[in-house]
Amino acid sequence: MDSSSARKRGRPPRAFDGQLDTRQALVRAGVAVLTEKGFAATGIDEVLRAVGVPKGSFYHYFASKEGFGAEVIDAYAAYFARKLDRFLRDPVLPPLERIRAFADDAERGMRRHGFRRGCLVGNLGQEMAALPEPFRHRLLAVFEDWQARMARCLEEARTGGGLRPDADCGALAAFFWIGWEGAVLRAKLEQDAAPLRRFTEGFFRSLPLAGPHA
Amino acid sequence: MDSSSARKRGRPPRAFDGQLDTRQALVRAGVAVLTEKGFAATGIDEVLRAVGVPKGSFYHYFASKEGFGAEVIDAYAAYFARKLDRFLRDPVLPPLERIRAFADDAERGMRRHGFRRGCLVGNLGQEMAALPEPFRHRLLAVFEDWQARMARCLEEARTGGGLRPDADCGALAAFFWIGWEGAVLRAKLEQDAAPLRRFTEGFFRSLPLAGPHA
């Protein structure tokens, strides 16, 4: 959605030009802004200005700010799930290396955005007390999903002999995401990637690696 | 400050009654509310209602919402530093046990508040992008302070023979706080203490414990 295109009243002509679908553009901008500033601190107007769309359009596509937020969460979850799979199922790397690759990529991502953007799910989680209740379950479900994907990767490491046979991969995956969110938060605050690396290091130290096999 | 006490215009009589100092009461209420809902989502009016104080008083004591926020951070930092010392310097427990005691206490605290309150510093950290810049340095300083206190405790563990002599206590302390904030966030989201325990467990697994001594 190009802000240079002056809008006229009424239904716009079919988009011949390269304009994205308005709804999609709004959600996309919402992901960016909410990842940076959270839900409560973000005004609809800000999203609208970024996309160059008037307020009326917004409430045509979404029932409310809350409804918009829910869709933004879904979009982010979908985006992040794809990204996770790209790393955690990468067949050319051994399982534990995939986790490092994910962390490295996240670091690059944060650096690219000047450490202003964090994790949408973490942001909104922090705001829980001020958020509509339905958000809570949605966010929890997202964490469970990520945890499952991480657990699967760790299980591959276990069956592959990287982790000890008695490793509790579910618990380890939970540990990872719990701490990772903290690391992202801290990296945002310090505007530096060190916390991400520090946490990743600590996580790997905590793994029950298989000893040199007998 | 009791909301049942009807206020009259003008300067109030010296507080014979149990009324707290108004300024102090505002800061105290601010800590409670900001710990729950963060800075942006909280209106001044809400704090005023909680304390039963009119707006005029607020802007007599504080230059702005931002100035108020800064004092709230300081008050929370002081409160938390005292709490930390109470646990991390407890002479009747071995150093590593003190950390567990701290975690247990934090769990009780979150449970007592129905998992609605998190960590003020973590909350505001998450909001960074929408917060006045001076907050950032203040929050960073608080983390550094906590980290130093934790590192000292870990060093006691090292010299006491609980940790290996080559343990990097500063890095371990950093790892702790990075992940701990994540755990608090997650506990708030799940409304359950499990994340706190899971992280604490993982943290201890990551520690380079001294082997059975030769």
Added chain:
DNA sequence: GGCAATTCTAGACCGATCGTCTATAAAATC
């Protein structure tokens, strides 16, 4: 191809919030 129905935009509108201001009154000072 004309007419209703649908789709989407424009922006007015209301309420809430932030920060200020004036009025008022008690205490402190001398």
Added chain:
DNA sequence: GATTTTATAGACGATCGGTCTAGAATTGCC
């Protein structure tokens, strides 16, 4: 006890977020 200082009371305006109604272009139908 007169004056200055401290502190509360609450109205006020500017701004902004969220909702809603009106209106215009397009689509579908026959």
